[in-house]
Amino acid sequence: xxxxxxxxxxxxLSKSLLIKMYWTxxxxxxxxxxxxxxxxxxxxxxxxxxCSGQEAIAVGVCASLDExxxxxxxxxxxxHYLAKGGGMPELIAEIYGKQTGCSRGRGGSMxxxxxxxGVMGAVPIVGGTISLxxxxxxxSKIRKENRVTVSFFGDGASGEGVxxxxxxxxxxxxxxxxxxxxxxxxxxxxxxxxxxxxNNIFEIGNSFCIxxxxxxxxxxxxxxxxxKKAVEKCKENKGPVFIEFMTYRxxxxxxxxxxxxxxxxxxxxxxxxxxxxxKDPLKKxxxxxxxxxxxxxxxxxxxxxxxxxxxxxxxxxxQNSPYPEKSELINHVFKE
Amino acid sequence: xxxxxxxxxxxxxxxxxxxxxxxxxxxxGQGVKSPWYVGNTATGLLEKFxxxxxxxxxxxENAVTGAAVGAAIAGMRPIIVHPRMDFMLYALDPxxxxxxxxHYMFGGKSSVPVVIWGxxxxxxxxxxxxxxxFHALFAYVPGLKVVMPSTPYDAKGLMIAAIKDxxxxxxxxxxxxxxxEEHVPEExxxxxxxxxxxxxxxxxxxxxxxxxxxxxxxxxxxxxxxKGIDAEVIxxxxxxxxxxxxxxxxxxxxxxxxxxxVGWKSFGFAAEITAAVCEKAFxxxxxxxxxxxxxxxxxxxxxxxxxxxxxxxxxxxxxxxGVV
Numbered sequence: 139x140x141x142x143x144x145x146x147x148x149x150x151l152s153k154s155l156l157i158k159m160y161w162t163x164x165x166x167x168x169x170x171x172x173x174x175x176x177x178x179x180x181x182x183x184x185x186x187x188x189c190s191g192q193e194a195i196a197v198g199v200c201a202s203l204d205e206x207x208x209x210x211x212x213x214x215x216x217x218h219y220l221a222k223g224g225g226m227p228e229l230i231a232e233i234y235g236k237q238t239g240c241s242r243g244r245g246g247s248m249x250x251x252x253x254x255x256g257v258m259g260a261v262p263i264v265g266g267t268i269s270l271x272x273x274x275x276x277x278s279k280i281r282k283e284n285r286v287t288v289s290f291f292g293d294g295a296s297g298e299g300v301x302x303x304x305x306x307x308x309x310x311x312x313x314x315x316x317x318x319x320x321x322x323x324x325x326x327x328x329x330x331x332x333x334x335x336x337n338n339i340f341e342i343g344n345s346f347c348i349x350x351x352x353x354x355x356x357x358x359x360x361x362x363x364x365x366k367k368a369v370e371k372c373k374e375n376k377g378p379v380f381i382e383f384m385t386y387r388x389x390x391x392x393x394x395x396x397x398x399x400x401x402x403x404x405x406x407x408x409x410x411x412x413x414x415x416x417k418d419p420l421k422k423x424x425x426x427x428x429x430x431x432x433x434x435x436x437x438x439x440x441x442x443x444x445x446x447x448x449x450x451x452x453x454x455x456x457q458n459s460p461y462p463e464k465s466e467l468i469n470h471v472f473k474e
Numbered sequence: 475x476x477x478x479x480x481x482x483x484x485x486x487x488x489x490x491x492x493x494x495x496x497x498x499x500x501x502x503g504q505g506v507k508s509p510w511y512v513g514n515t516a517t518g519l520l521e522k523f524x525x526x527x528x529x530x531x532x533x534x535e536n537a538v539t540g541a542a543v544g545a546a547i548a549g550m551r552p553i554i555v556h557p558r559m560d561f562m563l564y565a566l567d568p569x570x571x572x573x574x575x576x577h578y579m580f581g582g583k584s585s586v587p588v589v590i591w592g593x594x595x596x597x598x599x600x601x602x603x604x605x606x607x608f609h610a611l612f613a614y615v616p617g618l619k620v621v622m623p624s625t626p627y628d629a630k631g632l633m634i635a636a637i638k639d640x641x642x643x644x645x646x647x648x649x650x651x652x653x654x655e656e657h658v659p660e661e662x663x664x665x666x667x668x669x670x671x672x673x674x675x676x677x678x679x680x681x682x683x684x685x686x687x688x689x690x691x692x693x694x695x696x697x698x699x700x701k702g703i704d705a706e707v708i709x710x711x712x713x714x715x716x717x718x719x720x721x722x723x724x725x726x727x728x729x730x731x732x733x734x735x736v737g738w739k740s741f742g743f744a745a746e747i748t749a750a751v752c753e754k755a756f757x758x759x760x761x762x763x764x765x766x767x768x769x770x771x772x773x774x775x776x777x778x779x780x781x782x783x784x785x786x787x788x789x790x791x792x793x794x795x796g797v798v
Contacts, residue, residue: 208548210544239581240581240583241579241580241581241583242581242582242583243581244578244579244580244581245579245580245581249579249580251580251583251584253583253584258547258548258584259547259576259580259584261571261572261579263567263571263572266567266568266571266572267544267572268537268540269536269537269538269539269540269541269543269544269568270540270541270543270544270547270568270572271544272537272540272541272544273540273541273542273543273544273545273546273547273548273552274544274545274547274548275544276541276544276545277544277545277548277549277550278548279526280500280526280527280545280550281550299536300536300537300540300567303534303536303537303538304537304540304541306532306534306537307531307532307534307537307538307541310532311529469582470577470578470581470582471577471578471616471617472577472617472619472640472641473577473582473585473640473641474640
């Protein structure tokens, strides 16, 4: 981490914001990791795409947003949902298929929503929510609201045509939207060099006259700083903005550690995995907070204990919740 | 107050009236500024409501339909128009994966009140990619409603009902109907989604028709009256949810059924109605069901082939004479 740069950013931030960001990152990490054993044991059957290693993006982006701002997500959106304020008990209950889940057990891990927190929906069709996010931004523009929409998508979505149509339309209409590409270098099992002739996703935005940036997605302060500026641009009617966040997932594509080959071994080079473990966004931020006296080890232990308690309570809530009534199988197809 | 109004202008009036009373309604799609694309259905909208609510778009059906769906998720009531339904296939992801599933897959926490309007452009030697009718495809998908008005009165009333509905509604019209004219009330009104109508009462045979074929079916019934065959014509108006009760009631009375569709024969509208009647009203059938549909083939360009590709009232007469 470039400590000087981070220190410079942190000086403009309140201590409470730094602690809040740390708290939320750790919350996401512990929540994600709590799912590993239940997945391996077969207790959780719903496919979960864990975001361990990518927390800094969810947290840095969402910390720069207001509650009323919108986000749209992907198959890997536990972190986005929690960072924007979605409830952990409702997340775990959803993964367990319970009626108290955020989607009443109809959606599972890949369909998360918390409309009152601006989590407008996450879906697993790659690129599927990009145009929806453009539409939400269009709605805000028509209503003349001071509201920003963030469209989260992965590097894999850069292979989908809808991204290019959406960038063009959003640019034409100068919509208040941030295209937030989380480039974790793999599209399921496919390394990016086998998906794109050049690893240059952020440059796509330039072709549509959209200010486009690439940033270290494992540095929560840099993520926050750049997104904050992007939010301001959008609110000044100077949207859209395209940001590519460079990152890496510490687990497999799906489940505890599977990259789709079906044998729970990681197909990624060991050296690469080790290198990215050293760049773990949570460890980096912890080191920064300790070295600059924002938190002590004791503080961190207390925070960790509190979050562990929160995670335990979320599981108790999920386990004590009922499954949806079988008689309600076809409810909700239409809204009355 | 009622005065005569063209079908296309009845749609136009519905949009004007809804945009006036509800600021969340907006109109978006390719060619909304161009009569060449949307006929006179968009007349006066841009002038009255401005380019913020009447949005002409590049040919990007996927993203623009997705944007309409996303705006609906964010609380608007968009109308997205596809001047040729064929191009709407680029937008199957936002229509089916997103809009249709949305309310269910989020357990009812979010809904998609969007009107997705596709215009059928048959004939005119336009061939396979400018003429298709995909109502059966969309009706197959849970979570979508599909309406197909055949009269100016219904065109207005169903458009208003579609805009007010809290779900994605596929509104399908046919350019062959645009010049038809009848008395249409000036004030806003609703034709309920899911309710068919008996266009002509009869006792000998039931003709279940949809969209343009409802017009042809009434013509056929008038001709057959002179020959002593008393046909009952149902215009379903809504393909999904279909008014099964109305169909069963008529079949119980007549014991005979011909289905007149604007689509292909296999796996479609006619097949669904046949299946439903076999399931719920089989014992009333006195004869095999007759079909008036497109053949299972793409539309040809040559007018010599078009003449036999598209069924008309004569095709319906033949089908009826085959089962009575």
